[in-house]
Amino acid sequence: MPALPRTLALCLAEARPLVLGVSLLRFLSGVALALPVAASPDPPTVLRGAAAWVASVFAVYLFNGVTDVTEDRINGSGRPIARGDLDPRTAAAVAAAGAGLAVLAAVGLPGPMTWIVMGNLVLGHLYSGPPLRLKGSAGGTVAVLCLSGLLSYLGGFVVATAGGADVPVPPGLAVFAAAAIGWMVLVGVPAKDLSDIEGDAAAGRRTFGVLVGERGARLAMTAASPALCAALGAAVWWFGVPLLGVFVAMAAGSAGVVATARRRTEKGRRSLRRPYGVFMGTQHVVHLTAVVCAIWI
Numbered sequence: 001m002p003a004l005p006r007t008l009a010l011c012l013a014e015a016r017p018l019v020l021g022v023s024l025l026r027f028l029s030g031v032a033l034a035l036p037v038a039a040s041p042d043p044p045t046v047l048r049g050a051a052a053w054v055a056s057v058f059a060v061y062l063f064n065g066v067t068d069v070t071e072d073r074i075n076g077s078g079r080p081i082a083r084g085d086l087d088p089r090t091a092a093a094v095a096a097a098g099a100g101l102a103v104l105a106a107v108g109l110p111g112p113m114t115w116i117v118m119g120n121l122v123l124g125h126l127y128s129g130p131p132l133r134l135k136g137s138a139g140g141t142v143a144v145l146c147l148s149g150l151l152s153y154l155g156g157f158v159v160a161t162a163g164g165a166d167v168p169v170p171p172g173l174a175v176f177a178a179a180a181i182g183w184m185v186l187v188g189v190p191a192k193d194l195s196d197i198e199g200d201a202a203a204g205r206r207t208f209g210v211l212v213g214e215r216g217a218r219l220a221m222t223a224a225s226p227a228l229c230a231a232l233g234a235a236v237w238w239f240g241v242p243l244l245g246v247f248v249a250m251a252a253g254s255a256g257v258v259a260t261a262r263r264r265t266e267k268g269r270r271s272l273r274r275p276y277g278v279f280m281g282t283q284h285v286v287h288l289t290a291v292v293c294a295i296w297i
Contacts, residue, residue: 010080011094015061018280023057023152024050025287026180030156032294033173038160049113049159052105053152056117059098060124064135066092067128071199076269110163116155123148138208142185149181172241176290179232179243183250183283186224187257190217191279195272214272218261221275225254245289253282 012020027050031041065072065081072082080086099121106114127134127144134140153173154164161167193200193209194217200207209217229251236243256278264271 007086007090007094010086011062011091012058014065014080014086014091015058016079018284019061020054020057022280022283022287024054025284025291026149026152027053027156029176029180029287029290029294030153030173031160032156032291033153033170033176034157034160035294036170036172037167039162041160041162045109046159048105049109049155052102052109052113052117053120053155055098055102055105056120056124059095059102059121060127062091062095062098063124064128066095067133067135071196071203071205074199074202075196110158110161112158112163113155116151116158120148120151123151136205136207138189138206138211141189141207145185145189146181149184150177153177153180171239172243172294175232175235175239175241176243176246179228179235179246179250180283180286182228182231183225183279183286186228187221187254188276188279188283190220190224191257191261191276193217194275195269214264218275221279222258222261225257229254242293243290245293246286249285249289250282253278253285256282 028046031038031046031049035041065079066088069081069088072079077083081088081091102117102121103114106117123144126132127140132140134144153176157169157173158164189208190212193207194214196207197209197214197217201210208220212220229247232243232250233247235241236247257275260274260278
């Protein structure tokens with residue numbers, strides 16, 4: 001493979017395609033769930049907004065890979081930088097270019113979208129780079145995840161409603177965003193930390209997994225996932241929002257998280273990553289369900 005295409009392919013792998021996919025679905029969920037108050041969103045505008053958002057996430061996660069080399073290698077990560085196939089300086093240059101393209105793509109979209117993209121890029125830098133390196137603490141990680149999650153749904157809403165000025169946020173979007181961010185923080189954080197405890201501790205990070213240990217992380221996600229499903233079910237009933245399919249999808253994912261988190265079936269990183277795999281798969285299904293139901297029902 002020629003040098004440039006190979007480098008871009010490695011950068012894409014480093015930026016985690018599954019994360020980019022669910023980031024796109026978050027944005028599209030914001031668009032779809034805004035339809036009750038949106039006046040026929042313009043498809044080219046929605047596609048450009050989605051491209052700008054995903055490009056910003058690409059830049060953020062690629063930069064994160066550049067700054068995570070030490071802990072990734074200790075944890076046995078198979079991503080390109082950790083295994084030595086992608087030079088960190090090259091990846092950093094591609095990340096900077098991706099950030100520039102994200103901002104450029106947002107030009108001409110509804111005004112707030114440029115600030116949403118720039119806000120996500122700033123959050124990504126503060127998470128991985130100086131002066132704060134928020135990834136080093138559990139509180140910093142949770143704050144960035146919550147804010148970035150909100151920006152993803154807000155971006156979709158803003159593009160769908162041509163700016164969102166004087167347009168009320170539909171209850172379905174508010175309930176879904178709260179549940180999805182809760183899933184990301186309460187289940188995703190301990191699930192992700194589970195396989196990274198050793199490397200994070202060696203790098204001096206005080207993540208949730210480092211603070212509570214493997215057993216504590218497993219207990220946390222085992223308790224949080226069904227509790228979150230119960231809260232979503234109650235909200236769907238109380239507000240009468242059309243998210244029954246989302247509730248069913250999250251309930252199935254919760255059962256999978258509990259089943260994989262209860263015990264470690266074997267030694268090694270693969271076993272430690274199983275709860276995270278279920279968490280990530282559930283994210284995709286939940287968001288895809290939300291988009292499909294909002295459009296077709």
